[in-house]
Ligand code: SF4
């Protein structure tokens with residue numbers, strides 16, 4: 001097996017078995033903290049010497065016990081997070097952080113706190129929307145300080161400023177490799193299938209960032225050394241909250257649709273913003289949040305303009321994509337709310353796109369297959 | 383026969399009529415008109431004498447006037463998903479220029495009457511297209527065909543005031559409006575709260591935003607911030623809140639001197655006019671009428687009160703008669719709604735005002751939500767709870783299952799839930815609703831018998 005294959009296997013293993021990852025870290029004597037979307041300061045978990053564990057639902061579970069808490073009209077990401085906490089899948093966690101930036105996560109934070117009260121500490125997080133000026137930054141810092149304290153209690157030791165500085169370094173180094181990987185994957189779709197691309201990025205949510213960065217750098221170096229090849233298929237940018245189901249991704253590979261960039265919350269939206277330099281590491285983290293932009297979940301003070309849509313359209317152009325595939329999570333009102341203006345901009349710039357509704361309980365992708373095949377045909381002609 | 387309307391209720395209706403009428407007049411004079419979310423600190427806009435109307439109240443009215451579906455559909459045609467809150471959909475369709483109108487015959491331009499209902503058919507029109515028509519008879523007729531009720535005649539916005547304390551859906555909804563009209567947006571962000579106490583860090587953050595908002599409003603209005611006017615508005619808001627609470631408290635009497643469902647209608651005043659003296663006065667007048675009712679043993683409830691319940695959530699506005707029918711049949715009065723404590727906030731000074739605005743429905747933690755509801759359930763002596771799982775309102779419905787369990791555990795009363803929607807009639811199933819009400823009645827009856835035995 002080539003080194004490349006070897007590396008891909010490692011990522012695929014981590015991505016497909018979060019439970020295995022969790023057990024392995026536990027065996028090393030490490031504690032792990034569940035981190036729900038979006039934009040929790042994972043760096044603090046790392047700084048505490050614990051493993052941040054991304055919780056973005058699951059493609060293998062069905063909603064059953066979560067029904068005790070949620071009506072049906074909530075996204076599967078949130079419902080399955082609750083499910084995995086209730087059914088014991090996440091019992092190995094020593095705590096969980098619950099951000100509340102959307103209307104689904106608000107009440108879910110309460111359901112999780114209530115239902116986990118005997119099992120593990122639940123750490124609450126409310127981000128500010130007016131996050132830019134001193135006032136907003138101070139509020140972010142107060143929220144993050146609260147998280148820091150709770151993490152210190154769980155870890156059983158203080159988190160020093162230097163610990164956070166070190167974590168920031170590790171995370172920024174990771175962002176560099178993540179962005180490099182997204183670019184290289186776009187340049188080498190012959191080597192990085194859509195299925196593999198997803199596995200590589202997903203593994204980052206269940207792997208300590210220093211280890212992960214090392215693996216990713218090795219992979220990137222290998223990819224960089226590959227000879228340039230002409231891609232016979234089409235190229236797209238993908239947008240949405242998450243698209244990580246291998247069966248769905250396989251369709252991209254079957255029709256030679258290469259992913260050359262993404263505007264996906266589970267992927268690039270997370271790592272496109274670096275943590276800036278600041279003497280105060282908590283301020284650095286707050287500034288990173290303030291700098292997050294072009295996001296369906298975050299307030300844009302220049303809302304009279306259509307900045308987010310322009311950004312996404314530009315991403316399509318800059319990456320040399322032929323079009324955009326939008327995966328709309330069912331019941332995700334933040335994404336749905338921004339779709340009309342995204343569509344408007346894409347249409348105005350003659351960028352073809354399709355919108356495909358998905359959720360994590362979907363097992364049959366027949367419709368998506370037909371739609372993607374037809375879309376690939378349109379792109380090939382265009 | 384039309385229901386008799388008391389002077390207090392008439393006054394309350396007039397206050398809301400005036401808010402809309404004055405906004406229309408202001409617009410004609412070329413003054414800026416704002417659209418505001420329901421729990422934006424209205425005291426700020428009042429301090430500048432700015433005219434403000436309220437899309438949520440508008441959407442409720444449109445839905446109650448049976449135009450919710452056509453407006454929701456219009457939003458969907460603009461690519462807004464049918465999953466989005468019905469109020470937001472109606473408002474976005476309206477902001478984009480869509481209007482419900484009496485259908486005109488394309489040839490004669492006469493109103494077309496549905497022979498079955500003997501009422502005009504409804505059609506969707508675009509106000510921007512009508513405005514763009516050359517002056518003349520057709521334009522006039524088309525403008526006149528737009529439904530005359532006030533919510534379909536709301537002036538377009540020159541600025542928007544967004545406070546996301548009630549939900550984060552607001553944030554993007556108002557951004558969309560700002561984009562459609564290329565107008566300024568004033569954003570007061572109130573992050574979700576996890577504790578009953580409002581932390582000082584919240585107060586500091588929100589006060590800081592007030593300063594910024596005041597600065598923006600100075601630019602919008604072209605006026606300086608008037609401290610005295612602001613204090614007046616605060617005093618009015620407090621007086622309205624007190625009068626509102628007083629009215630709500632009459633539901634503690636057994637039997638109640640009013641139909642608790644009326645409170646949902648009076649919410650319009652609390653939302654659109656709480657900073658006005660007229661709203662306070664109208665509620666005070668209503669309170670005196672209720673006092674009289676208590677003395678004389680009268681009630682506005684059109685049937686004898688047998689059971690008393692809390693109705694949890696926003697009503698399904700397009701389906702009010704269907705909602706009411708099984709309640710009437712079973713002698714059920716709604717004597718508790720969470721809007722009473724949630725909008726009856728009285729404060730003293732700026733910091734307390736900030737804390738008050740942190741406590742909106744959907745911005746408070748589970749415990750605070752439970753506490754509000756159990757408080758009114760106890761005070762207003764309810765026998766059961768009917769929970770609306772409102773397809774439109776994710777933040778509200780998202781912890782109702784746990785709340786239901788607590789109501790039963792803490793109060794020992796039965797609860798029943800039903801699926802519905804505040805604005806989109808397509809999401810309400812009348813048969814299911816009736817069954818659930820029936821189930822609740824049976825459980826309340828059993829509890830009553832057990833108590834008697
Ligand atoms: S998918 Fe959408 S609704 Fe669900 S948690 Fe994410 S942002 Fe919220």
Ligand code: SF4
Pocket residue numbers: 438467468469470548549550551552744774775776777778804
């Ligand atoms: S989501 Fe709920 S709180 Fe927000 S506007 Fe809709 S009904 Fe109101």
